[in-house]
Amino acid sequence: MANETFRNIRLGAFVIIGTVFLIAALYLIGNKQNLFGNTFRISAKFYNVGGLMAGNNVRFAGIDVGTVERVEIVNDSSVNVVMVIEKDIQSFIKKNAIASVGTDGLMGNRLININSARNHAESVEEGDELQTLRPIEQDEMVRTLNETNENMKAITSNLRTITDRINSKNTMWSLLMDTVIADNVKAAIVSVKIASNSSAVLTGNLKSISEDIRNGKGSLGALITDTTLSGKIRQIIVKLDGVSDTAAFITGDFSRISKRLEQGQGSVGVLLKDTSFIHHLNTSINNINKGTIILNEDLEALRHSWPFKKYFKKKKK
Amino acid sequence: MIFIILSNDSIHASVFNFKSSLRIIAMVVSADIWKSFLSETGDIARFTGRFFTEFPRPRYEFGEFLRQAFYIGYKSLPLVAITAFIMGLVITIQSRPTLVEFGAEAWLPKMVSISLIREIAPVITALICAGKIGSGIGAELGSMKVTEQIDAMEVSGTNPYKYLVVTRVMATTLTIPILAVLADTVSLYGGFLGANIRGVVSWDLFWNQVFDTLVFGDVLPSILKTFFFGFAIGIIGCYKGYNSNKGTEGVGRSANSAVVISSLLVFVIDLIAVQITDLLQLN
The missing domain is CATH 2.40.30 (Elongation Factor Tu (Ef-tu); domain 3)
Structure with missing residues (x-):
């Protein structure tokens, strides 16, 4: 009897556990589907x-x-x-x-x-x-995709034509495979980079210079911005104008003098233009030279003559 | 030339004779098979009809029913649980590579739970019970039949059908669904372990995904069909044992055919249940 009771208890536990699992599963599924609760x-x-x-x-x-x-x-x-x-x-x-x-x-x-x-x-x-x-809608998406496919088809067809053309001539390949060109391009890029750096520096300098000028720094800045200096310059220009007038006057005088000289007028004109006078002058100078030489000899002879010999000895000491 | 013609005729004649004899044998055999099949079907139908006439009538053998429920249900639990656990584990491990290939590893709990709850756990439970319980009932009642214990019960005034058949069929009908529910639970636990062998799925996420996927249309039809599985296993086991003959040889044959027929019936009922569920669009 006790054995039968124990057997029934175990059977009851088996049934209850199974039923609980089933109810729990149904409750969880129902809960997910909002069948229970508010x-x-x-x-x-x-x-x-x-x-x-x-x-x-x-x-x-x-x-x-x-x-x-x-x-x-x-x-x-x-x-x-x-x-x-x-x-x-x-x-x-x-x-x-x-x-x-x-x-x-x-x-x-x-x-x-x-x-x-x-x-x-x-x-x-x-x-x-x-x-x-x-x-x-999926149909709409498919239609759009179809259009995209058509475009892709056209693009790939064009690409194919381009690649065929590239492959048909060796020029492009040789251009692509030439390492020298690549090196040159690389060097050119480096040069461009350096130049751009330099131009950047230059631009910076120009900018600072222009700022300095704007701020009145330096001679040019002062020239542009200093109003008193401009007055002075104006005075200088006026003076220069006067100087140039004087110079023009002097130049006129020189022109007249040179014209008179050209025409042989005046002493200098005669000196420059009269050839006979020059000849006479040369002859006179020659005669003077000769007379001077003779005079030197006479004086040398006089030095060795006895009335003056003593004097020169004394002077020499 | 004449010899050739004669020989051709003889060949044709022999071929004709062979074909006709084959046809006759086939007709005889198929007639026998059909005859025995229909006869057995009729007997089973009558046996089942008797169950429905005997079942509502008192006196109710409640004690015997509980004893049978204990031996059929409770005693089968370890075997069913181990099988369900292994099935859950194996299904998950086997499904994972395919889902990984599609980048749908996250769907593993969903797919495994649908497979286990809808089909695998109930059918495996029924097949295990068909093997263990069907053969047991067939052999037990068969041995009682060949040793004339059933006749003795009739002589003593006890209704052997009510005492032996109704209690066992009721026990199988009511305990196999409970076994199936427990098998569902254990197999899902096996699935959880299987999902964590290679990947990482948290306890909460696994059960959330399981109950997020399952609907009443998955659970209720699968539980409902296990009542029919249990009834078929019980009724076939009892029928084969109750109608056993030819001595001890007949006992073995009863046990064997009880397993074979009840297993086949499990698949047939499953097919019908799936068709009905599909027609009613329950899932």
């Missing part, structure tokens, strides 16, 4: 739900907050989707929130995404209808 219903009208069906998830800000209760056709361009949402979330979903049909991952189930709008609004209430976004 919920409220809102709806949204779509042009196309793209395969959405009852039981699909509803996400608010990326979190599962409810499920689709039913999907019903309203008219030829409108499908009404009724959603069951957890009551706790009601305060977070505003009346201006936007519902859209999305997909869970690339290949996942369809779902409803509810996103908040930027503007402030009141929380949704039971039976409210949300604004919707038109879902991206």
Whole structure:
């Protein structure tokens, strides 16, 4: 009897554990589908739900907050989707929130995404209808992809023509394979880099110079900015003007003098122009030279004569 | 030339005779098979019909039912649990490389849970029970039949069908679903361990994904069909044992055919259940 009781206890435990697991599983599944707990219903009208069906998830800000209760056709361009949402979330979903049909991952189930709008609004209430976004249709995507493919086809065809042309002539390849050109290009780039650096320095210098000039630094700056200096310069220019007038006058005088000299007028003119006078003058100078030589000899003879010999000896001492 | 013609005729004649004899043998054999098949089906249907007539009537053998439920359900739990655990582990390990190839490793808990709950755990439980319980019932009732214990019960005024068959069929019908639920749980635990052998899936994430994926349409039909599995295993085991003959040889044959037929019926019921579930769009 005791054995039978123990057997029945074990059987009871077996049945209870199995039933508890089943009920727990059903409760968890039901809870996921919002069958238990406080919920409220809102709806949204779509042009196309793209395969959405009852039981699909509803996400608010990326979190599962409810499920689709039913999907019903309203008219030829409108499908009404009724959603069951957890009551706790009601305060977070505003009346201006936007519902859209999305997909869970690339290949996942369809779902409803509810996103908040930027503007402030009141929380949704039971039976409210949300604004919707038109879902991206796969057919439309395929059409766009088809157009892209056509473009790609044209581009690749052009590329093929270009590469064929490049391959048909060795010029381009030799150009591409020539290391000397590459080195030259590299050197040219280095030179350009250096030049650009220099020009940058030069520009900097020019900039500082122009700033100095603007600030009145240096001679040029003073020249441009100093008003007293400009007065002085003006005076100098006036004086220079006077000097130039005088010079012009002097030049006129010189011109007249040179003209008279040219015509042999005056003493100097005669001296420059009269050839006979020059001849006489040369002859006179020669005679003077000869007379001087003879006089020197006479004086030398006089030095050695006895009345003056004593005098010169004394002078020599 | 004449010889050749004659020989050709003889060849044609022999081929004709061979074909016709084959056809006749096939007809005879198939007729026998069909006859025995239909006969057995009719017997099983009658045996099942008797269950439904005997089951509601008192006197209820509740003590015997509990004893059978203990031996059939509780005693089968370790075997079912180990098998389910290994199945969960193996299915997960085997599925992982394919999912990794598609970059869908995160879907492992979802895929494994659907496979285990919908199909693998209930069917494996039923097959294990068909092997263990079906053969046990077949052999037990068969030995009682060949030793004339069943006849003795009838003579003593006890309804052997009610005492032996109804209790066992009820026990299998009610305990195999419990075993299936426990097998589901244990196999999912095996799946969790399998997912963590190569990858890393947290306890919370695994169970979240499992219950996020499963819907009532996955769980309820799979549990519901295990009632039919249990009923089929019980009724076939009892039928084969109850109608056993030819001495001890018949006992072995009863046990064997109980396992074979009940296993086959498990698959047939599973096929029908899947078709009905699909038609009703329950999942």
